[in-house]
Amino acid sequence: MPFFLFALFFLLYPSSKIFVGSFEDSTSHTFTFQYVWTLLHDPTLINAYWISIKISLITSLGGGIFGFLLAYSAIRGGLPSFMRSSLMTFCGVASNFAGVPLAFAFIALLGQSGELTKLLIALGFSPYRYGFSLYNFWGLSLVYMYFQFPLMVLIIAPAIDGLRREWIEAAENLGASAFQYWRYVAFPILLPALLGTMILLFGNAFGAYATAFALTGGQIQLVTIVIGDQLTGNVLFNPGLGYALALGMVVVMAIAIAGYTLLQRQTERWIR
Amino acid sequence: MKRGGVIWSWFWMTLGILYFFLPLLATFLFSLRAVKGVLTFRAYQNVFSYSDFVTNFSYSVLWAVLTIIVGILIFVPTAYLVRLRLPQFRTAIEFITLLPFVIPAIVYVFGLVRTFSQPPFLIVDSPALLVAGYIVLSMPYMYRSVDTGLRAIDVRTLTEAAQSLGAGWGTILFRVILPNIRVAILSGAFLTFAIVIGELILAEYLVKPAFAPYMAYLIQQKAYEPAALAIMSFALTWACMGIINLFGRGRGQAPIAGGH
Numbered sequence: 385m386p387f388f389l390f391a392l393f394f395l396l397y398p399s400s401k402i403f404v405g406s407f408e409d410s411t412s413h414t415f416t417f418q419y420v421w422t423l424l425h426d427p428t429l430i431n432a433y434w435i436s437i438k439i440s441l442i443t444s445l446g447g448g449i450f451g452f453l454l455a456y457s458a459i460r461g462g463l464p465s466f467m468r469s470s471l472m473t474f475c476g477v478a479s480n481f482a483g484v485p486l487a488f489a490f491i492a493l494l495g496q497s498g499e500l501t502k503l504l505i506a507l508g509f510s511p512y513r514y515g516f517s518l519y520n521f522w523g524l525s526l527v528y529m530y531f532q533f534p535l536m537v538l539i540i541a542p543a544i545d546g547l548r549r550e551w552i553e554a555a556e557n558l559g560a561s562a563f564q565y566w567r568y569v570a571f572p573i574l575l576p577a578l579l580g581t582m583i584l585l586f587g588n589a590f591g592a593y594a595t596a597f598a599l600t601g602g603q604i605q606l607v608t609i610v611i612g613d614q615l616t617g618n619v620l621f622n623p624g625l626g627y628a629l630a631l632g633m634v635v636v637m638a639i640a641i642a643g644y645t646l647l648q649r650q651t652e653r654w655i656r
Numbered sequence: 657m658k659r660g661g662v663i664w665s666w667f668w669m670t671l672g673i674l675y676f677f678l679p680l681l682a683t684f685l686f687s688l689r690a691v692k693g694v695l696t697f698r699a700y701q702n703v704f705s706y707s708d709f710v711t712n713f714s715y716s717v718l719w720a721v722l723t724i725i726v727g728i729l730i731f732v733p734t735a736y737l738v739r740l741r742l743p744q745f746r747t748a749i750e751f752i753t754l755l756p757f758v759i760p761a762i763v764y765v766f767g768l769v770r771t772f773s774q775p776p777f778l779i780v781d782s783p784a785l786l787v788a789g790y791i792v793l794s795m796p797y798m799y800r801s802v803d804t805g806l807r808a809i810d811v812r813t814l815t816e817a818a819q820s821l822g823a824g825w826g827t828i829l830f831r832v833i834l835p836n837i838r839v840a841i842l843s844g845a846f847l848t849f850a851i852v853i854g855e856l857i858l859a860e861y862l863v864k865p866a867f868a869p870y871m872a873y874l875i876q877q878k879a880y881e882p883a884a885l886a887i888m889s890f891a892l893t894w895a896c897m898g899i900i901n902l903f904g905r906g907r908g909q910a911p912i913a914g915g916h
Contacts, residue, residue, distance in 0.1 A: 461665025
């Protein structure tokens with residue numbers, strides 16, 4: 385079958401190369417742990433992973449919470465029903481609007497001569513004078529949020545739909561307060577869906593490259609940026625280390641996706 | 657216990673709308689400022705007058721179209737056979753089609769460059785490698801939409817009917833099955849189109865002309881023209897999503913993709 389040939393040649397073979405390359409000495413072609421060892425002991429590389437993990441955690445939490453609030457408002461918040469369908473359409477577009485154009489959209493809004501920056505300066509409040517910058521870690525997080533929260537809305541919406549009206553009525557009849565309903569009914573049911581989706585957002589941010597590349601030109605040393613540097617040879621060139629870096633990313637992603645699949649199964653028990 | 661929540665709902669919605677539209681509005685305003693003191697569409701005119709832009713953009717369209725055509729040729733027969741004859745391969749194929757989610761694009765391109773820049777396969781400069789890479793990236797969306805399309809029609813009955821009328825396999829695939837799942841294929845195709853046009857990483861590291869690397873380069877060089885490009889790119893994404901929504905009205909959820 386052409387499909388398997390294609391997948392083997394262009395997907396599985398290059399991927400296995402990363403795995404093999406991480407453990408194979410690049411000159412003598414013998415088995416070695418040296419690259420993985422270097423990776424785990426090099427403070428710069430560990431730091432790159434740490435920055436990537438930090439930004440993924442922050443934006444998946446932030447995007448997750450904001451996305452959930454938005455989705456819940458649109459679906460169960462008593463808003464007119466057209467709000468829901470337009471929100472879904474916007475989110476479909478926004479979660480696909482990323483990379484270079486997204487980076488530029490934020491430069492135009494909040495860059496040093498961005499529209500909002502100029503407006504704020506005219507109002508006597510210059511954000512850059514108070515330590516704000518679009519080009520540092522927090523600025524990048526703000527930009528990442530733009531594709532994180534719409535993804536949350538899209539994926540969490542079916543779970544919110546699955547919260548049956550009977551449950552809230554039953555809770556009311558039994559004299560539960562809103563807090564008790566959330567604490568003992570809705571939250572435990574939604575928890576696996578919420579966690580699972582946030583893990584997916586984590587992976588989404590962890591693998592992101594183009595946005596950070598276009599926004600900061602590689603100033604923020606995310607793992608993806610470091611791998612890119614390895615490819616162009618911007619840094620001390622060490623092929624084996626590049627493989628090990630890439631393998632580390634795949635491991636983190638695999639853990640994230642496995643966690644998501646597991647939690648997704650939990651969700652399906654309650655929500656059909 | 658719930659009515660007080662409406663105000664909060666409006667609050668979160670307003671915040672969401674602001675987050676969504678402010679960057680776009682700013683980009684649009686920015687793109688009109690090419691001439692000092694007045695608002696003009698000069699930046700757009702400039703962009704279209706750059707021959708680099710036309711070349712890079714045309715290449716991106718070419719990559720996208722090739723990706724879609726070859727992708728359809730690979731995925732439709734596979735999904736069809738798996739549904740009809742080889743259900744035991746289903747899990748394996750689903751696993752493979754989801755792999756691009758686990759392997760970030762930058763890691764994938766790293767593997768591609770390293771694998772195909774040394775013997776026995778020295779094809780790193782070939783445009784075919786780029787298209788193959790795009791097919792892999794689009795696989796989760798394309799294969800899935802084809803598969804969803806096949807689920808909605810009665811593959812077995814259609815095949816048997818065509819066979820009993822004397823049709824060969826080529827006729828069955830391209831004149832019976834394909835037209836029946838064209839909506840699913842089209843929505844996959846437009847999503848693929850949006851992804852390929854906006855894709856930076858593969859084109860950048862396989863060093864091929866494309867829209868996104870050009871835009872990343874232009875951001876370093878100019879102020880207002882990139883804004884015009886961003887607006888055009890956004891309009892294109894919007895158009896693709898709109899077309900998909902139009903096709904898939906009332907069923908399925910919004911497409912989710914990523915080229916971040």
